[in-house]
Amino acid sequence: MLLLLLLTNAFVLLPWAGAGRIIGGREAVAHSRPYMAFLKIKNATKTSRCGGFLIRSDAVLSAAHCVDEIGTIVSFTVTLGAHNVSRKEPSQQKIHVEKCVIHPQYSREGFINDILLLKLKKKAEINEYVRNISFAKENEHVRAGELCTVSGWGRTSLDPPPSDVLMEVELKVQKEKICQQVFSKYKRQSMICVGDENRKKTTYRGDSGGPLVCNKKAYGIVSHGIKHRLFPKAFTRISHFEPWIREELKRLSLQDIPGSPSCV
Structure with missing residues (x-):
């Protein structure tokens, strides 16, 4: 974990596509996410x-x-x-x-x-x-503090190749101001701020395009983050x-x- 924190501070904070590597997650139960x-x-x-x-x-x-x-x-x-x-x-x-x-x-x-x-x-x-899987309608929104799940076949740490088996991780919807402070082009109408404030769990490059699932419905799409930074991430807001x-x-x-x- 110390190494990850050092890496976070060592790189220039530039937008990075594919907030899609499952770090700190677990292998999903086989075929439990058929969508x-x-x-x-x-x-x-x-x-x-x-x-x-x-x-x-x-x-x-x-x-x-x-x-x-x-x-x-x-x-x-x-x-x-x-x-x-x-x-x-x-x-x-x-x-x-x-x-x-x-x-x-x-x-x-x-x-x-x-x-x-x-x-x-x-x-x-x-x-x-x-x-x-059903997805959020125009008037449906997920609130800050809600715990949701992201799944994918992306990397499980900074360096190794992507995972062959489906991984999943639980992440919390964050307050918009957290992402507004990090991403200069963050759009609250069309994006959702997501992550683990303890910086132990995240998505990263490799799982881009996967769904943010809250209460068995897709509310977001894995979009982007800051290179080598574990928190926060910006997801596409499906309801918009x-x-x-x-x-x-x-x-x-x-x-x-x-x-x-x-x-x-």
């Missing part, structure tokens, strides 16, 4: 990974920064029903992404409107291993984007989404 999605994105030279979550049998929510700088995508797959992503588990459903829609006002500078909607090429088979999500889901159903930036 979790493992995203694998390939371009000509490299492969990246992110988290996401199923909100409809053919639709997944994630973070826009997962795809904004990857260039031309040659392969984009979503794996549902997974616990250990290094294995071919019988429960897994691997589905290609047909189209992904980035919020039209997304900006990587400050990670404003950091939200991504994916349309799958085919509907997932809903069963005990794969289920969608609920009208946009609903509208895009309708358009995706009609296979007609003019004017929306797409990465596939």
Whole structure:
């Protein structure tokens, strides 16, 4: 822990995408979070990974920064029903992404409107291993002090590779002023301030796009933090984007989404 605190003080505090490494958490009970999605994105030279979550049998929510700088995508797959992503588990459903829609006002500078909607090429088979999760409506808000859960396949400490098994951690919703003091572009209407004030538990790079789940409903999306700083983190506030999500889901159903930036 002392080493982590020293590292926190040793680096310039710059915004860092992917508040997505589960530190100080635990391995999730296998298939206890059937809405979790493992995203694998390939371009000509490299492969990246992110988290996401199923909100409809053919639709997944994630973070826009997962795809904004990857260039031309040659392969984009979503794996549902997974616990250990290094294995071919019988429960897994691997589905290609047909189209992904980035919020039209997304900006990587400050990670404003950091939200991504994916349309799958085919509907997932809903069963005990794969289920969608409901998400916050426009008028639904989570209060400071509430304890929520984040899950993902990101790193479990500063240096090692990402986890093969799904990890989870409980984090508290913080007062907005804590993030306003840290992030110059923090937007309280569209972001949620989250973290463990004791700096023993956090998310970091690798789990970006995963859901902040409070009372069995997704309220946030893992977005960004400060490099090598464990507290606090800024999550995308889903309730703010609920009208946009609903509208895009309708358009995706009609296979007609003019004017929306797409990465596939």
